[in-house]
Amino acid sequence: MKGKTTWLISLLLVVSLVLASCTSTPATTTATSSSTKTTTTAVTDATTSTTTTTASPEGPQYGGKITEFVYGGADPQSADICDKIWPSPPYIALVVDHLLIGDYQKYGRRGTNAFSFNIERDIPEQFLKGALVESWTVDAASITFKLKKGVIWASYGKENIMPSREVTVDDIVFSLTRFLDKHSPAMWAKNGGWVSSVTAPDKTTVVISTAKFNPNWVYDIAKGYGNDIYAPEVVKVGASNWNNLIGTGPFMVDSYVIGTALNLKRNPQYWDKAIIDGKADAVLAASIFHYGTYSIRETKEYLAKKGIPVRIQEN
DSSP states (O other): OSSSSOOEEEEEHHHHHHHHOOOOOOOOOOEOOOOSOOOEOOOOOOOOOOOOOOOOOOSSSSOOOEEEEEESSSOOOSSSGGGTTTHHHHHHTTTTTOOOOEEHHHTTTTTTOOOOOOOSSSOOGGEEEESSSSEEEEEESSSEEEOOTTTTTTOTTOTTTOOOBBBOHHHHHHHHHHHIIIIIIBBBBBGGEEEEEEEEEEETTTEEEEOOOOHHHHIIISSTTTTOOOOHHHHHTTTOGGGGGOOSSSSSEEEHHHHHHHEEEEETOOOOOEEETTOOHHHHHHHHHOOSSSOHHHHHHHHHHTOOOOOOOOO
């Protein structure tokens, strides 16, 4: 593939369609490519006339489309974050989690609006929540994380690589140690850095012992470039291969053809969801509406089973 490659992933927020649409038309996905430019567009069009529901002038607006543009001079090459090849990281982040994540639901525009979340790094600690961990404590000598129960490595269709099993503290110790060894060795205290060791004293606890306090610890070890958490089994078979990538994030890699498309599908066991005032948030909707795999009617039926009021109308 010559020239620069532009990847465009468009995710339609289907909430307004789920709650307000009157007919069910199967969604469509289109992808176009040329010799010098690859554009991948996933667009869900549920009806010829779309109704958008607005909660209030000051509140969130339901519906619409989010377009994520990632600048890069090439296609995402390696699925291994430790290879440090741009523009892979934004795509890896759709599949693989960090220890922590910004709590947009609580502190963003849908919550207290205390933080804008318009930056990727340096999100203040008080506006974070656990992704793979339930809680954490920090002192001058260590950072201690408590494992979140029930987070699953989503290996559906890739059981030849590993089973769909719970994340363990050993997984986190393995991944962070590998990150420090391969991606950021300068962080080790033996190399003049701040991390003395990464250990798991029991089945629910991960401890990062520190040689000195690091005010940037969140980005450096828990929610930043390179410290995504990988399963040992994925590393064993080859983490650089996109078709081997298994994570705990909202999406799973279905297939990847370089220069053409990175196809993602929902993770049916994703640990996070959001419901606002009895209405389905985009996080929940996206988790069961994957690029035409599910129709609007199927999405409505799913939400109805979750106790969310929806109108199911026959064609």
